[in-house]
Amino acid sequence: MRLALTAATVLVLWGVAVPSSLQAQGGAAPAPALAARDSAPIDLTGYWVSYVTENWRYRMVTPPKGEYRRIPVTPAAVPIINAWDPAADARAGNQCKSYGTGNIMSVPGRLHITWQDADTLRIDTDAGTQTRLLRFRLREGSAGQASARAAAPGARTWQGESTANWERAAGGGSLRVTTSNLRAGYLRKNGVPYSERATVSENFDLAPLPDGGQLLLITTTVEDPVYLRAPYVVSPHFKKEPDGSKWDPTPCSSTW
Amino acid sequence: MLIDLVARRAAFALLMVALGAATASAQFDPGGSWAPLATEDVQNDSLPVDYLGLALTDEGRTRALAYDESQKSMIERQCQGWGAAYMVLGPFGLRMSSQVDPVTRGIVSYTIDPWEDWNGMTIWMDGRAHPSENALHTQAGFSTGRWEGGALAVHTTHMKAGFIRKTGVPLTDQATLDWRFFRHGDVLTVLLVARDPVYLAEPEIISKGFRLSQAPLDFRDPCVTGFQPKEPGDSVPHYPPDKNPFIDEFMKFYGLPREAVMGERETLYPEYRKTIKDSYVQPPPCVNSCGAAGNFVRR
Numbered sequence: 362m363r364l365a366l367t368a369a370t371v372l373v374l375w376g377v378a379v380p381s382s383l384q385a386q387g388g389a390a391p392a393p394a395l396a397a398r399d400s401a402p403i404d405l406t407g408y409w410v411s412y413v414t415e416n417w418r419y420r421m422v423t424p425p426k427g428e429y430r431r432i433p434v435t436p437a438a439v440p441i442i443n444a445w446d447p448a449a450d451a452r453a454g455n456q457c458k459s460y461g462t463g464n465i466m467s468v469p470g471r472l473h474i475t476w477q478d479a480d481t482l483r484i485d486t487d488a489g490t491q492t493r494l495l496r497f498r499l500r501e502g503s504a505g506q507a508s509a510r511a512a513a514p515g516a517r518t519w520q521g522e523s524t525a526n527w528e529r530a531a532g533g534g535s536l537r538v539t540t541s542n543l544r545a546g547y548l549r550k551n552g553v554p555y556s557e558r559a560t561v562s563e564n565f566d567l568a569p570l571p572d573g574g575q576l577l578l579i580t581t582t583v584e585d586p587v588y589l590r591a592p593y594v595v596s597p598h599f600k601k602e603p604d605g606s607k608w609d610p611t612p613c614s615s616t617w
Numbered sequence: 618m619l620i621d622l623v624a625r626r627a628a629f630a631l632l633m634v635a636l637g638a639a640t641a642s643a644q645f646d647p648g649g650s651w652a653p654l655a656t657e658d659v660q661n662d663s664l665p666v667d668y669l670g671l672a673l674t675d676e677g678r679t680r681a682l683a684y685d686e687s688q689k690s691m692i693e694r695q696c697q698g699w700g701a702a703y704m705v706l707g708p709f710g711l712r713m714s715s716q717v718d719p720v721t722r723g724i725v726s727y728t729i730d731p732w733e734d735w736n737g738m739t740i741w742m743d744g745r746a747h748p749s750e751n752a753l754h755t756q757a758g759f760s761t762g763r764w765e766g767g768a769l770a771v772h773t774t775h776m777k778a779g780f781i782r783k784t785g786v787p788l789t790d791q792a793t794l795d796w797r798f799f800r801h802g803d804v805l806t807v808l809l810v811a812r813d814p815v816y817l818a819e820p821e822i823i824s825k826g827f828r829l830s831q832a833p834l835d836f837r838d839p840c841v842t843g844f845q846p847k848e849p850g851d852s853v854p855h856y857p858p859d860k861n862p863f864i865d866e867f868m869k870f871y872g873l874p875r876e877a878v879m880g881e882r883e884t885l886y887p888e889y890r891k892t893i894k895d896s897y898v899q900p901p902p903c904v905n906s907c908g909a910a911g912n913f914v915r916r
Contacts, residue, residue: 403766413885414670414822415657418871421890425871428903431656439908469887488887528801530644533766535801564801566768568808571795571820578824580799580806594654596806596824607888617894 396479397497402527402534403567405482408608409472409577409599416595419549420467423617429553438554438588445552447615457613460489461519461546463555466563466579467597471608482525482536489613495525495538517544517557528564536565548583548593550617556587575601644764645800647727650834651711651827654804664870665863667784668880670821677787677816678879682861684785687854696840698734700779701758701794705809705825707735710834718743727762727769732836740771747774754790769798781811781821786880789815803829818882872900 413421416431427443434442450458460468470488477483477494484493514522521543528535540561548555562582570576577599582592668681688694699707712730717723724742731737736755740762747759758776762769773794781788792813799806804826811821856862868878874893877884 411887412822413887415824417670417877417884418873419658421877421884422873422893422897423899425900426902427907429908430906431658432908433656434908443902469890471887528767530767531764533768535767535799537801564799564806566797566799566806567766568768568797568810571793571810571812576808576810576822578797578799578806578808580801580804580824580826582804594656594804594826594828596657596808596826598808598822598824609888617890 397482397525397527398476398479400527402529403536403565405474405536405565405567405577406476407474408602408605409474410602410607411469411471412576412598412600413469415597416467420469423550426551428551429549432548432553432593433589433591434553435588435590441554441588442552447552450615456615457489457491457519458545458615459547459550460486460491460613461543461555462493462521462523462540462561463543463546463559463583464548465489465491465493465520466581467595470611471602471605472577472599473605473608487608487610490610491520493520493523495523495536497525497527514542517542519544519546521561533567536563538563538565554588555583555585558587559583559585559589570600577601644767644769646715647713647769647798647800647805648715649713650830650832651713651805652830652834653708653710654826654828655708657825663783664867665784666861666865667867667878668782668786669873669877670885671782671786671880672817672819672821672882672885673786673880674816674818677813677818679858680816681782681784681786681880682864683855683858684780684787685854685856686783686785690845691851691853692842692845695842695845696734698731698736698756698840699783700756700776700781700788701736701738701760701773702781702788702809702811702821702823703735704729704738705807705823706782707732709733709735709836710830711805711807711827712834712836730836733838733840738773740769747772750775758794760796765797767799769796771796771798781813781817787816788813791815792817805829819885870900872898 418424426445429442450456465486468486468488470486473485475483480497482495484495485491521540523538523540525536525538528537543557543559543561545557546555547553564580566578566580568576568578578596579598580594580596582594583589584592665686666682668678673681704711709732714728715724716726716728718725726742727740729738736757738757738760740760742762745761747761752775754775754777756777756779758773760771760773762771764770773796776788776790776792778790779788780786788811792811795810797808799808807825807827809823811817867873868875874897883889
C-alpha cells in the first residue's frame with residue numbers, strides 16, 4: 362500500500378515537473394490543450410490610450426527631415442532618410458509606411474484589444490485604422506491546424522505575420538510576440554526606414570498604477586540587417602480606459 | 618524495501634525539480650551589468666526649459682522656471698548628484714548585485730551601484746517596513762521590493778526634495794516612486810511611475826531599456842569638486858518670476874507648441890495632436906547632429 366502511494370506520488374510529480382521542464386528547453390512537448398484565451402495569465406483586452414512621456418518630439422509631431430537621433434541606423438539608411446518625400450509616398454499609396462508593426466505601437470492613439478478567436482488576439486488601432494492579428498501556436502486537433510501547416514507565407518503587409526505565446530510566471534506573466542513578413546516601413550514619421558527583412562519582437566507586460574489604474578508596457582525590439590546596425594528597442598506605454606468612448610479612427614497620413 | 622526507498626528518493630527529486638521550476642519562472646536574477654540602450658529620450662536635447670512629456674502643476678512649472686543650471690557650479694552642489702529617478706533619466710547603465718542572509722541564504726537586498734552623479738539604490742527584499750515619515754530623507758530614498766507576476770516591484774519613499782529632469786523640474790520630499798523591473802531575454806526594461814502631490818498633475822511614467830553586458834560596467838570615477846567662480850555662501854543662482862531668459866529657446870529651436878514645452882497635462886494624450894495639426898510647422902531639415910544614439914545638441 363505504502364509503495365503504491367509513493368509510486369502514485371512519483372507519477373503526479375512527474376506530471377507537474379516534466380512538461381514545464383521540456384517546454385523550458387524548447388523540447389517537443391505537445392501544445393497545451395487549453396486555448397490561448399482560456400489559459401491567458403494576464404488580461405490584455407480592452408481599450409488603451411498612449412501616454413506620451415517619452416520621445417514626445419519624435420511621436421507627437423513630425424520631426425525635422427533628416428533627423429534620426431537615437432536610432433542606430435546603418436550608412437545605407439542615411440540617403441533614404443535624407444530623401445524622404447511624404448508627398449511621393451502618398452502618391453504611391455504608401456501613406457501607411459509609419460504605421461507598420463515596426464512603429465505602430467509608438468504612434469499616439471488608442472488600442473482596442475480583443476480575442477478574434479480562442480487562439481488569436483486582435484489589436485485594432487484608431488491611429489491609421491490598422492489591425493494586428495497575434496496568432497498563438499495552434500493546438501493539436503484545432504480547426505485551423507491543418508490549413509496553417511499547408512499555408513505558404515502570404516504577401517507582405519504593414520502588420521506582417523505575428524506569432525504569440527504566453528511567458529508564464531507565478532501570479533502573472535507576459536505576452537511574447539514575434540513578427541516578420543513585413544512591408545518595408547518607417548520607424549519614425551520622418552522617413553527613418555526599416556526593410557522588409559526586419560523582424561519585430563515584443564513583450565506585453567502589465568503593471569498597476571498607484572491610483573488603481575492599469576498600465577500596458579510594450580517592450581519592442583526591431584532588428585533589421587539592412588538599415589539597423591544594432592537592435593532598436595523602445596517601450597511605449599498605455600493607460601487602460603474604461604470604455605471606447607474616445608475611440609476615434611483616423612486614416613494613415615504620410616505627413617502627420 | 619529497496620524499491621520503496623528508490624521510489625521515495627525519486628519522489629523527493631521530482632519535488633525538488635517541480636519547486637525549482639516554479640521558483641525559476643517566478644523571478645529572475647537581476648545581478649550583473651546592464652548597458653543602457655539609450656534609444657528613448659526624456660531629456661530631449663538637454664536644452665533648458667524643456668518640460669515635454671510632463672504633466673506639471675502651476676507650482677511645479679513656476680518652480681522649474683526659476684531653476685538656473687549654474688546652481689550646479691556651486692562647490693557645495695557640484696557633487697550633490699541627482700535623485701533616485703535619475704536611474705532611468707540619466708545616460709548610465711546599471712550594475713546590480715544581491716546580498717544574502719548568511720544563515721538563511723535568502724535574498725536580503727539588491728544593490729544598484731552609484732555612478733558619477735547618481736547615488737545608487739538599495740532595494741530591501743526582506744519584508745521590512747518603510748520608516749516613519751519623519752525619518753531621514755536622502756537622495757536615494759528608501760526602497761523595498763517584492764516579486765509580482767515575474768517582475769521585480771519596488772516602492773521608493775524618503776527622498777530629499779530634488780528634480781525629475783535635469784532642466785530643473787522639481788520633486789518635493791513627499792514624492793514617491795514605483796518601479797517595475799521586467800526581464801525578457803537579455804533586455805531589462807525598467808518602468809518608473811513617479812508621483813508628487815505638489816508639483817506633478819499626473820504621474821510621470823518613464824521606461825528605459827538595458828541590455829545584459831558581458832563586460833562589467835566600470836563606475837570608478839567619483840565626483841570631485843573643482844573651483845568655479847562661485848564661493849560658498851554666494852546666493853544660489855536662480856531666475857526671478859518671468860525672467861528666465863531661455864523660456865523660448867527650446868520651443869523656437871524645434872517649432873514646438875508652448876503648452877507642450879511647458880508641461881501641460883493634455884499634451885500627453887493623442888487627442889492633443891488634433892489641436893495642433895493645422896498650426897504645427899515642421900522645422901527645416903536637420904543639418905547638424907542629426908543622428909547617433911545619445912548624440913545631444915550642445916548649446
